[in-house]
Amino acid sequence: MNGKRTKDWELYEAGKQYNNKLKPNYYDTVDANIAFFQGDQWRNLEVEDMPQPVFNIIKRVIQFFVASLTSSKTKIHFEPLLYADDNPTPEMEAESEGAELTNAMVNNLLEKFKMDFKIKDALYDAAITGDACAHFYFDTSKKPYGGAYSDIEGEIEMELVDGSNVFFGNANNSRVDIQPYIIIAGRDMVKNLQEEAKRYKQSTDEGEIKSDYSYLEQSGDSGKIEVEADDYGKALYIIVYRKKKVTRTKKDEEGNPILDENNHPITEEVTTVHASKSVENAYIYQDIDTGLTEYPIAWLNWEKQKNQYHGRAICTGILPNQIFINRMFAMVMYHLMMTSFPKAVYNSDYIDVWDNMIGSAIPIKGLGGEVNIGNIAGYLEPANMSPQITNAIDMAMQYTKETLGISDAALGNIDPKNTSATIAVQKSSAIPLEIPKKNLYEWVEDIGKILLDMMGTYYGVRPIVMERDGQKTIEQFDFSTLKDMWLHVRADVGESSYWSEIASVQTLDNLLNQGHLDILDYLERVPEEYIPQKQELIANIEQRMQQQAMMQQQQAEMQEMQQQQAQEQQQMAEQRMQDDRAIDVALQNKKLDIEAMKAAKK
Structure with a gap:
């Protein structure tokens, strides 16, 4: 060996040296943040015979922030350049068609990546360690579409990389494209x-x-x-x-x-x-030309820091408060353990051994007259703990949440009777998350640019499943043409909110009760998690409605037929009556004629 x-390894060693020079040490900070989030909050603290309680505020805060930022659905849209000419040229139509087909392929990729879960994991990484990184590569060993097309090889893959395993050549700038x-x-x-x-x-x-x-x-x-x-x-x-x-x-x-x-x-x-x-x-492998024009790396900071590419994590700022709260609780517990149970004190001149068993007798010797029993035995009064300690703990927890922008309404610690007020409080408490939210949007847009670059470089001619006018078709598209197109990348990240979902469902309930919506409109708009197997229920209702419509149509046809038969019978009866009257008139006329003839003969 x-x-x-x-030579590349020397660059890696230089990157590690940079991280070790940061104050505080970058690797120690990351390890401490991860341990505290997981509940290991007494690491490197020497305590003897003391309880080690953990009131994990850090985990609760980060879970709340990630839940607030996590989108219910993430989409990446590609839009062609808008021209002022009213008469579109073939190039303009090709760009519009390319944008539509690219959107369909990217949606398929995001579903394959399980992007919603990837975003949650990335936000946890950024909140705990300060950074999150998405690394993309083209795996030529993969067969897309389950190997249905034998002549097509390779798929774009995505993986999340720890921030401690990413090193920038210009570590004083967090921009990826200039590295x-x-x-x-x-x-x-x-x-x-x-x-x-x-x-x-x-x-x-x-x-x-x-x-x-x-x-x-x-x-x-x-x-x-x-x-x-x-x-x-x-x-x-x-x-x-x-x-x-x-x-x-x-x-x-x-x-x-x-x-x-x-x-x-x-x-x-x-x-x-x-x-x-x-x-x-x-x-x-060495110095392989990937053909890409963009680094296949999307970099996310929770909170950007001046003149360095590493971000600042939530944990880093809460660690001192978390340690103080845990230590104060530990001392309160230790005080209770030492003083909650009173100690017995007795005069050994009169009592040889103290017996604390229930119902047992304690012999006393040498009493030469009346002696107060309080002078022979008693219990020591425990020292009272200052109420300032518990007040300090409560204030530390309260101020920590307030400085982070977290209220009881946002955490769900109130009775949601006034939904409008709850939503207003929740929106105001979400203001501190605007900067991480914008960083997330930028990260998703960077992912869109990377996918566009990789598809134009590696995909070539591939089939795409498209849905047009409710019909799904397979269309062929040459992705290499994307290299000559300019497409605007836009991230569509929708914020999911528990209270906003409740308000939406309540509005839908009111519209349904007032008759402004039918049951199908209601089911199509209510969130999936509120009604199990919603699509099957919609299909069953549609089937029943079709059967009812068919039955009603058959009943209408039968009623129409019966009415027609009744009309025909009535017409036949009227015709018979007319015929009978005509016959009667004819007989009467004939009778008159006969009588007239008889009279004439006479």
């Missing part, structure tokens, strides 16, 4: 790294990649504990992304070089992202 480090390089570190099984090196034909000696114990900079105490077993060791790896200028030949839509008037290929200078992956002493 070559003991010489790679000279970005390093992503991680630990993987040695066998996986060796097989990856073989695929890239970078290393033929498996001995260059061996297991190590370089896990001291991993986040949390659990990150520093691994299974130590033969053939299952892990090694630390780093991926270094750099932007480099390269010269390329322009090509037409069919992939042929574009020539100038002298039949020379026309070239252009573009900036692309190059990637190298290595362990400490060996490269797995």
